[in-house]
Amino acid sequence: MRAVAVIPARYGSSRFPGKPLVSLLGKPLIAWVVERARACPAFAEVVVATDHEGIAEAAAAAGARAVRTSAGCRSGTDRVAEAARALAADVVVNVQGDEPLVDPADLGALVAAMEGPEGPAMATLVRPLRDTAEWRRPDVVKVVCDAGGNALYFSRSPIPYFRDEAEAAGEARIPADPPAEVWKHLGVYAFTRQALLAFPGLPEGRLERAERLEQLRALEAGWRIRVVEARSDSVGVDRPEDVARVEKLLAAGRRAARRLGGWGVPGGSQGPAVS
Known part of the structure; x- marks a missing residue:
């Protein structure tokens, strides 16, 4: 089974324009994500799908293959699907x-969960x-x-x-011993190639439109x-005010790397050293 990572990155984010190129400890955000994906041995290739030349250049400098996509993609997954048409991949x-x-x-x-003849579409x-x-x-x-x-x-x-x-x-809250598990979605998806290429052809759902959630x-x-279930939490850069928090976590990972001879975040995995 050949698995490929595709990272969608558009320049014109409504909440944070130019976000993929924002500097985190002196390196573009997109470069950090590329390095994390490249550290996963399950991937045969790491690709960045983008509509912006500067993002493509930063991705290539970090070791990814940059694929240019149209600016009119409805969602990140639509952008990934557009790039995947030219990729040789099972997942x-x-x-x-x-x-x-x-x-x-x-x-x-996540890649392992897709293995086998009875594997899911996503x-x-x-x-x-x-x-x-x-x-x-x-x-x-x-x-x-x-x-x-299943979700x-x-x-x-x-x-x-x-x-x-x-x-x-007198207010909604999570009990100390909840009778049902509470799950936070981390927003990383695996698709079979067939499912991914079919996704853009699905009609926009009423619930998707209401929640603004493509899944x-x-x-x-x-x-x-x-x-x-992921073993490590992940903190995203959604808004400009998230940058300082994420930089602190990345700096903590660098300090741990120097001690352990690898890289990671608190609670994360070890892998090749990154600068």
Whole structure:
């Protein structure tokens, strides 16, 4: 099975224009993401799909293959699908271009979840969520799953809603011992090549439009999305105010690298040294 990582990166983000080129410890954001993907041995190739020359140049300098895509893609996955038409791959992993702390070991686990004749059309990463303030934030996407480890729904709203706890506390919050698991979605997806190329042809779903979450398009079409628990959390760069926080975490990873002879983030995996 040949797996390829594709990182979608557009320049014109509405919340943070030029985000892929923002400097983190003196290196563009997109370069950090490329290095994390390249540290995963499950990938035969790492590709950056972009509509911007500067991003393409930064990606190539970091060791990725840059593929130019159109500016009119509806979503990051549509951009990945456009790039994937020219790629030889059985599985394509959409690695978010604003996740410089993604753990290469988790990317490998996601690829492994796609193996076998009964593998899903899609798989994605999640982490347990225990912080009520984070659970309430719309920028943090939550997911609820069935007993077989497949996604039932993704939402920006706090789900599942713990009714008894809310009535007792006078507000919605996560109980100390929740009767159902609370999952934070990390936004990294694996697709079979066939599913990925079919994705742009699916009609935009009503729930996708309401939540502004592209994965709901697949659920509304009846696709199965396997959920894989990541061993490491990941902090994305969604807005300019996230830069300082992420730089602190990257700096902590560099200090750990000097001690251990590898690289990583607190709680993350070790891999080749990066500068």
